[in-house]
Amino acid sequence: MERVSTLERAIRTVLIVLVLVFFLFPIFWIVLMSFQNNDQILRIPPSILFEPTLANYTTLLTGKLQTTAGNLDIAFLKNLGNSLLLSTGSVILSLILGVPAAYAFARFKFRLGENIAFTLLSFRFAPPLLVLLPLSLYFKQLGLTDSYFGLIWIYQLICLPLILWIVRGYFEDVSPDIEHAYRVAGHSWWTTFRKIAIPLARPGIAAAGLLAFIFAWNNFVFALILASADKQPVTVGALAFVTASGIQYGQIAAAIVLSVMPTLLLALYAQRYLVEGLSLGAVKG
Amino acid sequence: MSLASVSETGSVPIRKRRFARHALPYLLSLPALLVCIGILVPFVTAVYYSLMRFRLNLPAMKGFIWFDNYINFLSDSAFWNTVSVSLTYALVTVVVELVLGLGIALLLVKPTRLNNLASILLLLPLMTAPALAALMWKLMTNPNFGILSYLVSLIGFTDFRWASDPRTALLTVTLVDVWVYTPFIMILLLAGLRSLPKQPFEAAALDGVPRSFVFFRITLPMLMPYIITASLFRLLDSIQQFDIVYSLTQGGPGDTLMVFQVQAYLEFFQYTNVGRSAALMMVLWAITYFLSNIFIKQWLKLRERARGVS
Numbered sequence: 001m002e003r004v005s006t007l008e009r010a011i012r013t014v015l016i017v018l019v020l021v022f023f024l025f026p027i028f029w030i031v032l033m034s035f036q037n038n039d040q041i042l043r044i045p046p047s048i049l050f051e052p053t054l055a056n057y058t059t060l061l062t063g064k065l066q067t068t069a070g071n072l073d074i075a076f077l078k079n080l081g082n083s084l085l086l087s088t089g090s091v092i093l094s095l096i097l098g099v100p101a102a103y104a105f106a107r108f109k110f111r112l113g114e115n116i117a118f119t120l121l122s123f124r125f126a127p128p129l130l131v132l133l134p135l136s137l138y139f140k141q142l143g144l145t146d147s148y149f150g151l152i153w154i155y156q157l158i159c160l161p162l163i164l165w166i167v168r169g170y171f172e173d174v175s176p177d178i179e180h181a182y183r184v185a186g187h188s189w190w191t192t193f194r195k196i197a198i199p200l201a202r203p204g205i206a207a208a209g210l211l212a213f214i215f216a217w218n219n220f221v222f223a224l225i226l227a228s229a230d231k232q233p234v235t236v237g238a239l240a241f242v243t244a245s246g247i248q249y250g251q252i253a254a255a256i257v258l259s260v261m262p263t264l265l266l267a268l269y270a271q272r273y274l275v276e277g278l279s280l281g282a283v284k285g
Numbered sequence: 286m287s288l289a290s291v292s293e294t295g296s297v298p299i300r301k302r303r304f305a306r307h308a309l310p311y312l313l314s315l316p317a318l319l320v321c322i323g324i325l326v327p328f329v330t331a332v333y334y335s336l337m338r339f340r341l342n343l344p345a346m347k348g349f350i351w352f353d354n355y356i357n358f359l360s361d362s363a364f365w366n367t368v369s370v371s372l373t374y375a376l377v378t379v380v381v382e383l384v385l386g387l388g389i390a391l392l393l394v395k396p397t398r399l400n401n402l403a404s405i406l407l408l409l410p411l412m413t414a415p416a417l418a419a420l421m422w423k424l425m426t427n428p429n430f431g432i433l434s435y436l437v438s439l440i441g442f443t444d445f446r447w448a449s450d451p452r453t454a455l456l457t458v459t460l461v462d463v464w465v466y467t468p469f470i471m472i473l474l475l476a477g478l479r480s481l482p483k484q485p486f487e488a489a490a491l492d493g494v495p496r497s498f499v500f501f502r503i504t505l506p507m508l509m510p511y512i513i514t515a516s517l518f519r520l521l522d523s524i525q526q527f528d529i530v531y532s533l534t535q536g537g538p539g540d541t542l543m544v545f546q547v548q549a550y551l552e553f554f555q556y557t558n559v560g561r562s563a564a565l566m567m568v569l570w571a572i573t574y575f576l577s578n579i580f581i582k583q584w585l586k587l588r589e590r591a592r593g594v595s
Binding site for chain 1: 307310313318324328399412413416467469473476528553559566569
């Protein structure tokens with residue numbers, strides 16, 4: 001590699017810092033806002049020096065919002081719980097459905113296999129409203145509007161392609177010889193799958209599961225159209241909260257912080273896998 | 286495990302084993318197949334609705350009208366507005382994100398500690414729910430206290446209305462989209478850059494080839510498969526953008542940001558015109574179907590290569 005001049009290195013560092021400022025500043029600023037009361041927020045010029053308050057968070061956690069028009073009940077904790085339940089449920093179902101299928105696609109060449117795999121992949125790229133709008137009519141008829149199950153089923157559109165294609169890649173990377181040897185030793189197919197194949201692909205399964213969780217958590221439009229008020233996750237709940245609370249900016253900021261933190265922390269924890277997962281394995285991380 | 290039991294397994298009737306071998310993959314993928322079928326039902330319904338006069342508020346008028354919904358689009362300025370807004374949005378965001386993403390990837394290509402930390406931190410916007418990211422930017426561009434409104438007022442734009450001004454609405458949503466999705470392109474291209482073979486660069490450095498020549502004649506062509514994959518991926522998502530636009534402006538002000546999915550959503554829930562809404566989504570589906578076919582071919586090629594290299 002050629003020698004890099006000090007000037008060039010300095011310019012690079014400055015540019016990197018600028019990039020980081022642009023991409024991290026909004027998160028930083030919203031976190032600051034969430035510890036400010038409305039007077040501090042409305043102060044001009046804005047300042048990063050202020051006496052922090054936890055009032056926004058306690059309001060959200062107790063669920064009682066005092067406004068000039070009186071007390072307002074906020075269901076933000078309910079939204080958080082819904083997000084947790086919907087995302088966890090979707091990932092679990094998706095793993096149960098997806099891992100055996102991924103194994104089948106990786107190990108057996110069968111006629112329907114590629115067709116199913118590609119149909120599922122094409123769901124990832126089809127406009128969601130195409131199926132969501134007719135589904136909203138069906139959901140009413142089927143009585144699924146007010147159920148977690150209906151949403152978890154539809155969330156498979158997000159989770160299943162991800163799990164299928166990432167886990168399939170991991171199964172393909174593992175040589176089938178170990179499984180053959182185990183089979184020849186007299187073990188059933190099911191034992192081999194459980195004791196050999198799954199443990200070997202475990203990093204891939206974990207990565208796919210984490211990513212699927214993040215995408216399910218971040219989803220907005222599915223729940224906006226299909227979920228009743230009672231079952232809404234944070235993404236939809238936060239928007240409703242903005243409309244309802246109007247000018248309680250500190251609480252809005254706190255609600256956003258609580259809503260994005262779980263996925264951000266998970267992303268930092270799982271960052272090794274993200275590159276490969278995001279591109280469905282087209283690029284090795 | 287004794288030898289006897291091995292030969293015992295070997296003596297299972299061959300026909301039975303062959304059946305198990307053939308049926309097993311189908312059984313394993315059956316649940317995934319059922320989900321597929323479950324989703325194809327509403328898809329077919331959408332096709333059917335798009336050929337109907339179907340308004341939720343006027344059930345008596347419901348009837349089959351073949352392609353009238355589509356034919357009406359041709360002379361409908363709102364439809365052409367949607368097409369042009371969606372295409373503009375998709376092209377502007379993808380081009381900006383591609384240029385920025387490539388620039389940042391080139392900055393971070395050497396795996397130093399600062400660069401690795403930066404590339405991890407840049408994942409954070411990408412992992413923020415786009416709907417919530419839009420709300421963050423809404424707070425930052427609030428005319429009364431938004432930090433960005435304050436900052437632009439310092440350089441002379443005292444009444445900059447961001448998303449609520451038709452002239453700057455596209456700029457504002459583009460900014461949010463760029464904030465969320467540039468890291469996506471960046472990490473894909475970074476992974477691509479780091480996987481390029483070293484020899485051509487070493488040879489060029491030895492020969493004293495100018496760096497602009499290296500970039501345009503070696504780096505860029507070798508990176509092209511990654512650039513194409515990343516851009517198509519983003520283009521597919523961007524032309525369907527809903528979360529950011531809906532959270533920020535619901536398609537407004539006026540019809541400035543009426544992208545396909547927001548228009549279809551409002552058509553359905555506000556104007557209860559199911560037929561027109563479905564036809565609109567079919568047009569979008571046709572566009573994405575076309576793009577995704579190109580994309581999947583490209584993506585498979587790259588996937589094969591990445592798997593081969595590792």
